[in-house]
Amino acid sequence: MSGLWRNLLEPPAFAGLFLRHPPEGFTAFPGPGGLPLFRTRFSLLTTLERRTLERLRRLPLFALWSPRLALSACFAGTTITEYAPLPGALSPADLVDGLLRDAPGEASLVILKDLPEHSPLLGEEDNAFAAAVAEEARGRGGLEVRGQALAYVPLDFAAVEEYLGRLSPGRRKDLRRKGRLRRELELEILPFGDPRFFRADFLEDLYALYLEVFAQSEIHFDLLSREFFAAVLQSSEVSGVTMVYRHHGVLAGCNICLIHEGRLIDKYIGFRYPLARKLNLYFLSWLANLEFALDKRLTAYVAGWTDPEVKAGLGAAFTFTRHLVWVRRPLLRRVLYPLRRFFEADGAIVRKMP
Numbered sequence: 001m002s003g004l005w006r007n008l009l010e011p012p013a014f015a016g017l018f019l020r021h022p023p024e025g026f027t028a029f030p031g032p033g034g035l036p037l038f039r040t041r042f043s044l045l046t047t048l049e050r051r052t053l054e055r056l057r058r059l060p061l062f063a064l065w066s067p068r069l070a071l072s073a074c075f076a077g078t079t080i081t082e083y084a085p086l087p088g089a090l091s092p093a094d095l096v097d098g099l100l101r102d103a104p105g106e107a108s109l110v111i112l113k114d115l116p117e118h119s120p121l122l123g124e125e126d127n128a129f130a131a132a133v134a135e136e137a138r139g140r141g142g143l144e145v146r147g148q149a150l151a152y153v154p155l156d157f158a159a160v161e162e163y164l165g166r167l168s169p170g171r172r173k174d175l176r177r178k179g180r181l182r183r184e185l186e187l188e189i190l191p192f193g194d195p196r197f198f199r200a201d202f203l204e205d206l207y208a209l210y211l212e213v214f215a216q217s218e219i220h221f222d223l224l225s226r227e228f229f230a231a232v233l234q235s236s237e238v239s240g241v242t243m244v245y246r247h248h249g250v251l252a253g254c255n256i257c258l259i260h261e262g263r264l265i266d267k268y269i270g271f272r273y274p275l276a277r278k279l280n281l282y283f284l285s286w287l288a289n290l291e292f293a294l295d296k297r298l299t300a301y302v303a304g305w306t307d308p309e310v311k312a313g314l315g316a317a318f319t320f321t322r323h324l325v326w327v328r329r330p331l332l333r334r335v336l337y338p339l340r341r342f343f344e345a346d347g348a349i350v351r352k353m354p
Contacts, residue, residue, distance in 0.1 A: 005085035021228035032098025033087030147321030209270025
């Protein structure tokens with residue numbers, strides 16, 4: 001347990017920023033025992049399997065009827081932490097009772113998001129508490145849906161070359177080929193609180209890179225604000241660094257990472273397109289993060305939720321989350337219950353990996 005909350009991989013001060021600076025269109029407020037809650041419209045298409053979503057998009061008049069699949073929802077958890085920060089002062093029963101009591105009555109869905117499932121990144125006590133909460137929620141009518149796959153790389157190697165040697169020959173050759181472009185890049189590593197993060201023009205440039213990545217993402221759920229990024233980058237309480245990449249003086253990308261309890265936690269990446277693709281910056285930043293973590297003698301690189309197929313090819317391991325969902329409309333519940341496997345996209349992807 002870390003301070004007020006269980007399950008945190010991040011510093012408590014970082015988790016606390018969610019209530020102060022929620023994503024655009026979200027209303028965030030403290031729930032039972034300090035459990036973060038937020039209200040928003042949630043599209044049922046957000047976590048749908050890719051192939052199923054593509055089929056739906058080909059149906060007649062998709063653009064007209066698909067907005068009806070966005071429902072009023074109350075979530076417990078945050079969109080900035082890897083796991084839901086569960087209050088340590090409450091029992092599982094009191095936590096679930098408080099959530100169902102405090103969730104606004106107009107919410108069609110109540111979702112306890114991102115409960116860890118036997119996470120190797122957490123201690124036994126936090127894992128046991130999360131399992132007890134899940135059991136309590138199921139007993140109170142919550143439907144369990146498998147969540148996303150969190151990628152991480154245990155740093156049980158001494159150098160990046162040793163790490164590359166563990167990859168498939170094809171991937172190893174590909175990364176070395178892409179790595180030749182690294183000599184064209186200038187990398188600057190800025191700790192949080194650096195004076196440059198207090199310059200409005202620099203903040204705007206970094207935020208614009210984040211918006212470029214958000215715009216091309218398949219999932220548009222939580223658009224974080226410029227004020228949130230300013231609070232993170234200017235923080236004196238949160239330990240972390242921002243990797244800033246330039247190509248012949250032109251800002252090409254940035255990567256915002258936390259450092260906590262011996263881990264490098266990759267949080268946000270920003271790219272200038274199409275330059276970043278030309279430079280293979282996604283892959284180069286992955287290698288740069290591993291080198292940085294090794295240099296700091298950290299124990300793991302936590303690489304986030306997106307692109308599980310790509311990260312598996314890069315040697316990442318995975319641990320899953322689960323969501324507990326209460327569907328307050330009886331008819332909607334009868335429809336969604338047998339279809340819930342279609343909303344477990346990452347689980348389907350990882351199961352197919354060799």
